[in-house]
Structures are given as C-alpha cells and as structure tokens.
Amino acid sequence: MASLAISVEGLSKRYELGHLQHDTLRDQLAHKGRSLIAALRGRAHAKSTTEEFWALQDVSFSVEKGEVLGVIGRNGAGKSTLLKILSRITEPTHGTIRVRGRVASLLEVGTGFHPELTGRDNIFLNGALLGMRREEIRRKFDAIVSFAEVEQFLDTPVKRYSSGMYVRLAFAVAAHLEPDILIVDEVLAVGDAGFQQKCLGKMNEVADSGRTILFVSHNINAIRSLTTRCVYLKRGTMEFVGPTAESIDLYTKNLRADRASTSGQHASILRAALVDVSGMETPTFPGGDFAFLKLLVETDGHPLASVEATLTDLAGTTLGLYSPGHFAEWRLPAAAGVYELSLKLRMPRLATGNYGFDLSTTIHGFGSDHYLSDALVFGSESRVNHPGQWELRKEYNVGHFIMDEGVPVATLVDQSPSPCP
Amino acid sequence: MNEAPEVVISAGRSEAHYWRDLWRYRELLGFLAWRDVKVRYKQAVLGASWALIQPLVQTLLLTFVFGTLAKMPNGSVPYPLLVLAGILPWQLFSSAFSGAGGSLVSNSNLISKVYFPRLIVPLSALAVALVDMSVPLVLTIPCAAFYGIFPTWRLAVLPVFIVGALLIALGAGLWITALTVKYRDFRFISPFILQIGIFVTPVGYRTDNLPHWRAILSLNPLTGMIQGFRWCILGGNTEISAIGLAISSIVGIVLVATGLWYFRHTERRFADII
Structure with a gap:
C-alpha cells in the first residue's frame, strides 16, 4: 500500500551476550588454544560459552503515513532495539522493514554535540549528523536558534551551557529536520515543563503536517496525549498492537500482574x-x-x-x-x-x-x-489558604512540591528614596 | 508524495545502499574533519603552532642522530632538508594512521546512536592529517630555498605521493580501527607500529647509499612515498627507484583492499559490540 510509511515483518534481533563485552585478544587466543588442545586429545570441546539473547522476536506491525505510533513496554522489552533497527544503527537478524521517506531519529538528544565547540558550530555538526545538508541547515539556522532560545550564547562553547539550554538546542536541531518519519525516544524526559510543552507542541505540529512519528516513552500521559495507536512490547515479543487506550490498559494491567508474581x-x-x-x-x-x-x-x-x-x-x-x-x-x-x-x-x-x-x-x-x-x-x-480555595x-505546571516557606520579611533600607532624575 | 524512496532494512541488506549513502553523507565527512581540526588546539596556548613545532623538533633530532652522530651519507643534499622531506610524509602517515585507527572507538557515541556509513569516520581522520601537514609543507619551500634548492615542475607530482601515503594509512588504519572495536588490544599496537616505523622507514636517512638494505626497505610501502616526496621537493639530487615504487604501490593497494574488505565485513556489528 502506498499510504504505509513503515511496514515491519517478522523482525527479530539476536545478541550474543559473550560478544557484548569487549573481548580481549587474550581471551580469544586462550579459547582457541583450549579448543585446539581438546581437539588434539580427541575430546569434543565444550561449545562456545556465548549465550544468545533475543532482544526482539517476530515483531510485525505497520505504520500509516501521518500516524503517531507509540511504543510501550517495560525496560528491556526491546523498545530501544526496535528503534535502533529502524534507524539503521544496527541490523536485524531476521525479518524485513520497508521504510518510505526520510527518517530522523532522536535516540538521545545532543548526539554528536562536541563540548568544546560553540552552539553555532554544534548546530551545523549535529544537523549534518542527522542527515541535513549544509544549505538546509543554513536556511533553518535562525528558526533553530529562536526555538532553542539560545541567541545570546551562540558563540559560547556548549560545555558552558546549562543542561536545559543544551537539551533545547539539541531538540531544536532535530525538530527542524523535516523528516518524513521522526523517531523519538524519551527526549521529553529532560528539560523543564515549559519546554516539554513546547516539544509536545512541535511534535503535534510535525504530526499534523502529515509526517509519521514513532514515539517511545515511559511517560504514559505523553503517550496518551500524543499517540493514537500503540505497539506494546513484552520481553521482545509483540504483546499487543492497537488503539492507545487499550494498549495502555493492557500494559498497566500486566504491570500489576507482574508485581504480584515476582520475587527477589x-x-x-x-x-x-x-x-x-x-x-x-x-x-x-x-x-x-x-x-x-x-x-x-x-x-x-x-x-x-x-x-x-x-x-x-x-x-x-x-x-x-x-x-x-x-x-x-x-x-x-x-x-x-x-x-x-x-x-x-x-x-x-x-x-x-x-x-x-x-x-x-x-x-x-x-x-x-x-x-x-x-x-x-x-x-x-x-x-x-485563600478565600478562593x-x-x-x-x-x-507549578511542579510537584509545595514550597511553603512562610512569607518574606521586609526590612526598611532607606526611608526617603530620591526621586528618579 | 509517492516518490519518497523506499528503504528496505533486513539482514545483510546494508550493502545495497552503501556507496550511495557514502556519497550522500559526504558533507558529514567534512564536518567531522572540521570538528577535529577545530577542537584539536582549543585551550592550547600555542594553538596551531604545535603543528609546526612537532615536525621541527623531529627534524632537528633526526638530523642530529643520523647526520651528525651516525654520519650517514647525505648525497649532496643538506641533511636537515633531507630529513624534513622525509618527516612530511611520515607525519602525514602517522597522524592519518593513528587518527583512523582510533576513530571508531573515539566516536563510539555516534556509532551507537546515529546511522551513517561508518567509513566516514576513518576517512575524516585522513582529512585532518592532510590539514595538519599543509602548514609545514608550505613552509618547506622557503626552507629549501634557503639552502639554494628551488621548486621545479616535479612539485606538481607531489599530490600523487600525498594520496599514496594517505591510502596506505587508510588501509592500515581500517584494519586497526575495525579490530579495535572488538579487541581493544589493538589500541596498544598502533603506537607500537609507529615507534618502530620511524626507524624502519627511511625518514632520517636515504636508501640510495644502502645497497644491502634497499630491497628489504622497499617492502615497506612508505619507502616509495618518502622517496617520492624527496624527489618532488629536493629536485635532482635524489632518485626514485621504479622497482621500489612498484613494490610500495602493490603492498599499498593490497593493504587498502583488504582493509576495506575487513571493515565492510565487520561494520554491521560495530553498533552491537562497540
């Protein structure tokens, strides 16, 4: 179908746990040596100690153009692996994905930001990393800067930025990428409430302009307000795909059930x-x-x-x-x-x-x-305690804590302030 | 809206778009090189003059060791100049090689977070090495003139040897960087190679007066490139051996071809194991 932006069929990804650590050459040589000795003695050598781990197993779903799809599941359910495969960072072991259009992924804000470089330099570097052309970045430069609200600090190295400024700048670059498909992983977990609203607004805007969004989050509220349909992953397999409300119900129900059955x-x-x-x-x-x-x-x-x-x-x-x-x-x-x-x-x-x-x-x-x-x-x-209650x-958006620290104390400093000149 | 290109992702499929993607991401290559050049001398008081101090000190040192102490023949070229013309390609090679060799691990945050053809990373290290060499290269001309050697048409051939030295560095660097992703041991091997390399490569001496060693030395692909540099910069008082050059080229080509093959072969697993 022409209206499909992404179709995923039978996707599986296997990791070999032994290879996840950084092997040293010595380990490998020692292993080879042992196998050789075992072979010389005519004994079958114990099979390699690498363990297999299926991060994803037989996952299939499709996303229509212009749809905002949520991906939910507990830690380790395979959400990040799915996004990494979709962003072509890593290859699947089995299965096929067809992606129509330019994909931009925001797996971690500020990827490739260099702390020594200025905000201006990092916009270009980060834009290029996300697949933008120099010309395109130049065209959108002002919009990016004003979205991030960092005009005064453009020529300051980003290592001197506050973490809020850093995140704002990073999101701003990605948000102006104008991809056909935007993949977002937990970016909203950072930044202040006002900026989170702004990001959500920008994502809505992106979705309204007919682009496709894949949104992964632990934030059930954000999933609820942004997405229409969800893929619910559980231990690498697809538990459910369907309307957001049903997915979230099932997810929270399962969480409760897990809780009752587990032990340490x-x-x-x-x-x-x-x-x-x-x-x-x-x-x-x-x-x-x-x-x-x-x-x-x-x-x-x-x-x-x-x-x-x-x-x-x-x-x-x-x-x-x-x-x-x-x-x-x-x-x-x-x-x-x-x-x-x-x-x-x-x-x-x-x-x-x-x-x-x-x-x-x-x-x-x-x-x-x-x-x-x-x-x-x-x-x-x-x-x-106010008549209006x-x-x-x-x-x-006042935050979670009530900062009830009494009232300010006013001390008179100067009794007769001089009039303004 | 239907003309948007369809990308198919499946096991072993990354090959299909590779070279097209490499071309598409060419600007990123420039940006990464520009980043490394720009960051290199940040917060260093002497800044970019380090790019000059290093070859200068090395030239003086090697002139002293080989020219003054060991009294190696200079073949009627002022010894400092002989060394300088050898230091240039050596520096180019060693900075390209160590840059490319460490490039994947030092950019591991990018590798595991964004997609782009991974070959961009070691290639950008070559560009950085080239920029680093440009200043001492330009200053070599007045240095030679000071000793009465002026540039000739041969200087126009120099880019051939520059590309040659870069390709050799790329071939060796691809091997090292891809191996380092899996075995961090190789991080210790490249400084080791460079330490030995500066002596088994005719950087501080010339080969035309060492008949016994010449054949063995020309197995080192850099020997041909260094002879080439001297031939281009120092003019008539140096010679270039066709056989040596041929051996250098063959070894160099094999290195690049196998390096590329191994890199491409292991590339799809980089993000999983880095």
Whole structure:
C-alpha cells in the first residue's frame, strides 16, 4: 500500500551476550588454544560459552503515513532495539522493514554535540549528523536558534551551557529536520515543563503536517496525549498492537500482574503498607504529616541486602529516593527469616494528585533484587489558604512540591528614596 | 508524495545502499574533519603552532642522530632538508594512521546512536592529517630555498605521493580501527607500529647509499612515498627507484583492499559490540 510509511515483518534481533563485552585478544587466543588442545586429545570441546539473547522476536506491525505510533513496554522489552533497527544503527537478524521517506531519529538528544565547540558550530555538526545538508541547515539556522532560545550564547562553547539550554538546542536541531518519519525516544524526559510543552507542541505540529512519528516513552500521559495507536512490547515479543487506550490498559494491567508474581533472588517484599500515625491505611496523606511505611520482607540472610523506596508521580517521573542502604549503610539482618520493617516518614508537601512508591530490595553494590513499581499509591492534597480555595495542581505546571516557606520579611533600607532624575 | 524512496532494512541488506549513502553523507565527512581540526588546539596556548613545532623538533633530532652522530651519507643534499622531506610524509602517515585507527572507538557515541556509513569516520581522520601537514609543507619551500634548492615542475607530482601515503594509512588504519572495536588490544599496537616505523622507514636517512638494505626497505610501502616526496621537493639530487615504487604501490593497494574488505565485513556489528 502506498499510504504505509513503515511496514515491519517478522523482525527479530539476536545478541550474543559473550560478544557484548569487549573481548580481549587474550581471551580469544586462550579459547582457541583450549579448543585446539581438546581437539588434539580427541575430546569434543565444550561449545562456545556465548549465550544468545533475543532482544526482539517476530515483531510485525505497520505504520500509516501521518500516524503517531507509540511504543510501550517495560525496560528491556526491546523498545530501544526496535528503534535502533529502524534507524539503521544496527541490523536485524531476521525479518524485513520497508521504510518510505526520510527518517530522523532522536535516540538521545545532543548526539554528536562536541563540548568544546560553540552552539553555532554544534548546530551545523549535529544537523549534518542527522542527515541535513549544509544549505538546509543554513536556511533553518535562525528558526533553530529562536526555538532553542539560545541567541545570546551562540558563540559560547556548549560545555558552558546549562543542561536545559543544551537539551533545547539539541531538540531544536532535530525538530527542524523535516523528516518524513521522526523517531523519538524519551527526549521529553529532560528539560523543564515549559519546554516539554513546547516539544509536545512541535511534535503535534510535525504530526499534523502529515509526517509519521514513532514515539517511545515511559511517560504514559505523553503517550496518551500524543499517540493514537500503540505497539506494546513484552520481553521482545509483540504483546499487543492497537488503539492507545487499550494498549495502555493492557500494559498497566500486566504491570500489576507482574508485581504480584515476582520475587527477589535473595530478599523479597511480601507485603507493604503506608499507614498514618494511628496505624490506619488512608487514601490521602496531607503533606507535612507523619506516616509509617511498613514492609514485610523475607531474606535469605545476604549480608548486603537492604531496602529502597522511590517516590514517583505515577507518570514516570522520579521525585525522590529513600535509601537507608546508601545513605546510612543500613542492611537487613544477616540471618535468614521474615522481618517486619517500620519506617517513620514525614510526608513531603506535594501538589494535589496521586503519587506512588516503587519499593525494592537491593543488594548493595549490585542493584535491585526485587523491584515493585508503584507498589504503594497514595493521594496528596494541597490547598492554598485563600478565600478562593485554589488547588495547586501540578497540571497547572507549578511542579510537584509545595514550597511553603512562610512569607518574606521586609526590612526598611532607606526611608526617603530620591526621586528618579 | 509517492516518490519518497523506499528503504528496505533486513539482514545483510546494508550493502545495497552503501556507496550511495557514502556519497550522500559526504558533507558529514567534512564536518567531522572540521570538528577535529577545530577542537584539536582549543585551550592550547600555542594553538596551531604545535603543528609546526612537532615536525621541527623531529627534524632537528633526526638530523642530529643520523647526520651528525651516525654520519650517514647525505648525497649532496643538506641533511636537515633531507630529513624534513622525509618527516612530511611520515607525519602525514602517522597522524592519518593513528587518527583512523582510533576513530571508531573515539566516536563510539555516534556509532551507537546515529546511522551513517561508518567509513566516514576513518576517512575524516585522513582529512585532518592532510590539514595538519599543509602548514609545514608550505613552509618547506622557503626552507629549501634557503639552502639554494628551488621548486621545479616535479612539485606538481607531489599530490600523487600525498594520496599514496594517505591510502596506505587508510588501509592500515581500517584494519586497526575495525579490530579495535572488538579487541581493544589493538589500541596498544598502533603506537607500537609507529615507534618502530620511524626507524624502519627511511625518514632520517636515504636508501640510495644502502645497497644491502634497499630491497628489504622497499617492502615497506612508505619507502616509495618518502622517496617520492624527496624527489618532488629536493629536485635532482635524489632518485626514485621504479622497482621500489612498484613494490610500495602493490603492498599499498593490497593493504587498502583488504582493509576495506575487513571493515565492510565487520561494520554491521560495530553498533552491537562497540
């Protein structure tokens, strides 16, 4: 069909885990040597130790011209691999993709930015990397600069840029590429709220002008507002492809199911609750009040096991981390058993909305052992003490935290200011 | 809207558009070279004059070692000039070779994030080496004039030898850079090759007075290029041996052909293993 922008058929990608590390020549020679000796002794040598890993298996879908397709799935589901194959960075092992039109991929903002070069230089370099011609960059230069809002810093090396400026400039170059197909991976996770809105707006504009967008994100809200259809990947296979609402429902349902069935290798969280000072589980916790985080944890006595709680806004943004392992060298008791942990927390003053705790057991220095996303969900309410009873909602882009630091103190400095000349 | 080109991505298919893409991305080659030249001497107080200091110091050193201490024959060419005309192609080769050899790993962030024909990266290292050589090359002419040697029509042939030295560097560099992606050991091999190379290549001495070694030395493809440089710059007091040149060319061509073959052969896995 002529209206298809991308068609993917039976796509698979295999990685050989042994080759993912940087082999040294010595390893290879030692391996060859051992096989040779084994062969001389007439013994069958154990097969090579490389493990296979299928990052993608038999994925098929198609994207129509002008469509905005979301790609969702947990970490390691194969989303990034899919995008890398579509952007021709790596080759598939099996399967075929037909792509009609110029593809630009934003797998990481600022790819190829050189810190020593000025903003002006980097626009040209980055543009060329993304496949723009010199003439084209020159034509769009002013638009890029004004979109990024970096006019004053054009001749400053980008190493002196703030991270916000850096991201703005990088996105601006890519956004002006005018590709037929734009592939975006998590760029919106960076930058301030205002700029995120601007990026979303630009992406909508790109979509409205009949271009095709493939959008990968953990941010369910962004997926919901931008895309019409989604591909849901689960452990390298395609779990679902269809309307966004259904995909997200299935995805969140599966996340919950996964949570119930998993356990850690050394330490597992059996039960978790967030209760108020009287021991009651309540749906909302006013900021500033005390609460207790209660965990029932089973451990095999690993000496480095600990627990962590990550505060999130349920849309994928991490707000804070509670880690007694990192911050206080605290460990679970080294004797195997089931323990009840109780932690007294002063709840942060958060804008009205729903928040969650990701809970995990960790093995210090090795990472998480048993990870439960959004294990606890609670609401927070903040009202301004004002006759209008405004709600400070984060949807109005005031952010998550209520900065309630009292009122300013005014001190008189000069009683009779001189009139302006 | 239907005239948009259709690209087919499947296993082993990257070959199909390769050379067309290489041409399409030619501007990127220029940009990468320009980036490296521009960044090279940033925050260095002496800036680009380092491009002059290096060959100058090397010339003095080799003149002292081979000319003054070892009293090698100069064949009626002032010894510093003889060395300078050898240093130029050697520097060109060594900076192109080490640049190309390390190019993929030092640009690994690009390799794993954006698509472009990977050959662009080592090729841009050649361009950087060429830019680096241009200043000392231009200054060689007045230096020669100072000793009473003036440029002749032979100077017009010089580009042939420049391209020759670059191609040899490319062939060797392609091997090293593609191997380094998988085996980081090769990072240690290229400085080693260069350290030995400056002595087994007639940079600080001339071969026409070393009849016993001449045959062996001409197996080194750079020997022909260095003789060529001297023949072009120093005029009548040097000679160029046809057999040596032929051997140099053959070894050079084999190096480039096999280097290209190995690079293309391993290229599709670069992003996975870099």
